Amino acid sequence: MSKRLWFYTNYHCNLACTYCLTESSPSVPKRIFQPEEMISIAKQASELGFESIGITGGEPFLIPTLVDTLHSILDILPVTLLTNGTLFHKKRIEELRSLAGRDLRMQISLDYATPQENDAMRARGNFEKVIQAIPLLLDIPLHIRVASTIDQHTSQEEDALNKLVHKLGIPKKDHIVRKIIHRGRAQSQGLGINASIEELMPELTLTVDGAFWSPFAPTYKDGRLQKDLLISNTIQPLSAPVDILLSFIAQIPYQANEHTAGFV
Numbered sequence: 001m002s003k004r005l006w007f008y009t010n011y012h013c014n015l016a017c018t019y020c021l022t023e024s025s026p027s028v029p030k031r032i033f034q035p036e037e038m039i040s041i042a043k044q045a046s047e048l049g050f051e052s053i054g055i056t057g058g059e060p061f062l063i064p065t066l067v068d069t070l071h072s073i074l075d076i077l078p079v080t081l082l083t084n085g086t087l088f089h090k091k092r093i094e095e096l097r098s099l100a101g102r103d104l105r106m107q108i109s110l111d112y113a114t115p116q117e118n119d120a121m122r123a124r125g126n127f128e129k130v131i132q133a134i135p136l137l138l139d140i141p142l143h144i145r146v147a148s149t150i151d152q153h154t155s156q157e158e159d160a161l162n163k164l165v166h167k168l169g170i171p172k173k174d175h176i177v178r179k180i181i182h183r184g185r186a187q188s189q190g191l192g193i194n195a196s197i198e199e200l201m202p203e204l205t206l207t208v209d210g211a212f213w214s215p216f217a218p219t220y221k222d223g224r225l226q227k228d229l230l231i232s233n234t235i236q237p238l239s240a241p242v243d244i245l246l247s248f249i250a251q252i253p254y255q256a257n258e259h260t261a262g263f264v
């Protein structure tokens with residue numbers, strides 16, 4: 001089992017990407033994981049031997065107190081935070097300066113090397129916002145990674161994307177490329193590759209709905225939670241879903257797959 005514990009902070013998002021696993025958008029129920037509960041569970045995670053925390057959504061930066069929560073969790077364990085990178089206005093950049101030097105990796109989505117192609121999957125103006133934000137974040141300095149979720153990219157499109165990410169100052173080791181997974185809105189849109197439970201690396205993932213097999217699991221389709229990878233409705237004490245996941249792992253052979261192995 002991975003030694004990273006994931007939280008879904010919320011399910012709403014300022015974007016509504018065509019392949020979103022969680023059908024996130026500005027209008028969906030927020031399903032907010034209360035910060036105090038996340039911090040309490042992070043402490044339990046540390047005591048149980050977890051080595052890091054992953055945070056995703058929805059868009060975590062829609063939670064006004066996110067930076068304070070990050071500081072509290074970073075006092076306990078290192079954090080990898082996934083964001084769409086579009087909410088980094090001047091005030092937010094100033095606020096993020098307090099995170100310089102902390103054990104935080106911020107992973108920003110960028111799917112294509114041109115605004116036309118990128119924004120067709122994500123939102124108009126997304127490309128420009130991300131391109132402008134990355135140098136500001138690197139200047140703070142923060143550890144920035146770029147995640148590219150791809151579907152039918154040609155080798156030329158992949159090359160162009162790699163060159164752009166390099167030009168932005170992101171080293172190859174910090175550029176994560178993975179396929180769209182055929183769940184959630186991607187499933188409704190006929191996008192992505194199937195991923196069985198055997199292909200998804202077990203990484204305990206908590207949301208307000210319960211505990212799941214992996215961060216690819218707590219998906220929504222047609223407004224309903226997809227429960228096939230829900231392992232427990234109980235998330236506290238953390239030892240309860242940990243024990244359940246371990247018992248599943250004992251029965252299910254996991255086979256690594258470069259595209260379904262993990263979120264980061």
Ligand code: SF4
Nearest residue numbers: 013015017020058084
């Ligand atoms: S893929 Fe990410 S950025 Fe896009 S709608 Fe879903 S949560 Fe928001």
